[in-house]
Ligand SMILES: Nc1ncnc2c1ncn2[C@@H]1O[C@H](COP(=O)(O)OP(=O)(O)OP(=O)(O)O)[C@@H](O)[C@H]1O
Ligand SMILES: Nc1ncnc2c1ncn2[C@@H]1O[C@H](COP(=O)(O)OP(=O)(O)OP(=O)(O)O)[C@@H](O)[C@H]1O
């Protein structure tokens with residue numbers, strides 16, 4: 001369902017070029033449960049942003065469901081990002097002026113649900129991540145792990161077929177982290193494709209496939 | 223060197239009160255190497271902010287080096303925060319408009335060093351955390367783990383006697399995380415007091431004392 005063909009992402013800084021990703025080739029099948037690991041700065045978040053259509057490659061092609069993403073118009077891209085793909089950001093990227101419930105409701109506007117239904121779906125999602133009693137809190141009134149869980153709830157709320165999670169348990173204690181991993185496994189068992197960046201071998205140990213990045217290349221894929 | 227006596231931190235939200243910390247009593251001696259653990263939302267960051275004099279308690283007293291922090295004037299508090307205490311924030315709190323080097327240099331202005339010396343000290347600190355080749359990058363041009371390491375370098379650059387680190391290896395792979403732990407251990411062996419919030423048992427396993435928080439209380443202290 002996801003295919004990267006000779007994908008590179010370079011950053012040009014004066015006379016230097018930083019090869020965040022360099023000639024990456026990978027295919028991920030529908031319904032797979034894949035972990036992406038690698039040292040800090042090895043290109044994991046860069047790869048996730050490219051797959052999530054939040055960034056465009058310097059070279060190479062990205063296919064989502066057999067479609068070349070560079071050939072899609074703005075409307076189809078928006079559909080991909082909002083309806084088909086759920087993205088949990090490494091830094092959460094919550095909107096500071098909205099509370100938890102409003103943050104989780106934002107992707108539902110795209111799906112066209114009426115207000116009352118959006119509120120219901122979002123409340124459910126927040127209860128699923130254990131934040132039923134924090135719905136009216138704004139991000140700066142929440143702990144790190146609570147913000148992370150709101151980012152997760154928001155990514156899942158549109159029931160997307162592809163979930164891209166950039167270190168989704170990084171700010172969580174082991175018990176809460178376990179609950180979140182159970183949630184991702186349940187979603188994967190429903191046929192969704194789950195790709196998760198993680199530094200935690202406990203997390204990658206539960207994934208069927210582990211891709212290791214190093215300096216912008218795929219070092220290992222097992 | 224750090225003492226909390228019946229410290230509480232409450233948040234009043236309409237008709238609710240959230241007891242982020244509730245009647246906490248703890249004494250941490252000079253040169254100790256203490257881990258603080260507990261579930262997401264249990265009050266760890268709240269406790270760190272109170273100890274770091276970045277927040278004031280709703281009740282109770284906080285003593286740093288035997289001084290009651292509520293009795294200090296603005297100048298003495300600024301000295302504490304800038305010179306005596308180094309704080310690594312859970313969300314890094316880097317300044318977006320400055321590059322890595324400038325971010326690490328900011329605490330040195332307080333110490334009154336001339337520009338060239340500040341630059342030198344900051345460059346050293348960045349090399350110590352493996353970011354010698356990222357000095358001119360701004361935070362949005364850096365990976366999550368790179369931002370975390372800049373936050374660490376900035377916290378250590380004034381050679382403070384108390385280091386408060388809120389999940390300092392949360393965004394790091396195990397190898398980079400090990401290097402950072404070695405750095406903290408080296409600092410602790412020089413007599414600095416190190417208090418580290420962590421979810422990682424590998425990290426807390428290296429600390430001589432582990433304090434467990436739960437719902438704003440100390441559940442265990444060993
Ligand atoms: N806008 C940018 N300009 C220049 N370099 C960048 C930019 N964004 C990222 N980089 C560099 O690209 C490399 C890969 O970054 P990326 O965020 O993908 O790493 P990562 O594997 O997610 O790391 P981490 O585990 O620390 O989050 C890093 O070395 C980073 O410094
Ligand atoms: N400004 C605020 N207003 C209301 N509640 C708050 C505020 N700040 C924090 N809280 C609440 O206080 C509790 C403790 O927060 P704290 O950030 O100390 O948790 P934590 O132990 O650091 O969690 P984590 O491991 O997730 O980072 C949380 O339940 C949080 O929702």
Ligand SMILES: [Mg+2]
Pocket residue numbers: 044045046090166365366367
């Ligand atoms: Mg990353």
Ligand SMILES: [Mg+2]
Pocket residue numbers: 143144145266267268312388
């Ligand atoms: Mg915290």
